[in-house]
Amino acid sequence: MSAVTVTVTGMTCGHCASSVREEVGSIPGVTAVDVDLASGKVIIDSDHQVEEDAIKSAVEEAGYQLAG
Numbered sequence: 001m002s003a004v005t006v007t008v009t010g011m012t013c014g015h016c017a018s019s020v021r022e023e024v025g026s027i028p029g030v031t032a033v034d035v036d037l038a039s040g041k042v043i044i045d046s047d048h049q050v051e052e053d054a055i056k057s058a059v060e061e062a063g064y065q066l067a068g
Contacts, residue, residue, distance in 0.1 A: 001031075002049045007040045007067035008059055016064070023062040027054050040067065 011017055017035040024044055025033045032045040042059075044050060056066050 001045065001047065003043060003045050004050060004055070005041055005043050006052075006055055006059070008035075008042050008064045009040060009067045010064045011035070011037055011040060013037070016062075019062040020059060020064060023058040024055060027058055 008020055011020060014037070017037045020042060021033045021035050024030060024042065027044075027046075027050055029047045029050060030044055031047060032043075034043040034045075036042075044055065059066055
């Protein structure tokens with residue numbers, strides 16, 4: 001099991017968080033996605049290490065950007 005935390009910019013409401021949760025959750029191997037709207041932190045649990053490019057693509061598909 002693996003966990004990674006990323007920061008997503010641009011989320012302002014529950015719908016934003018749901019969009020990110022849905023897109024990131026569709027990455028193969030991801031088992032859970034926890035979004036903290038206030039801080040922009042997204043914790044991704046998975047069966048194996050998820051490539052950062054896959055996370056970035058999913059976040060961008062939801063309409064947001066990774067910080068930094």
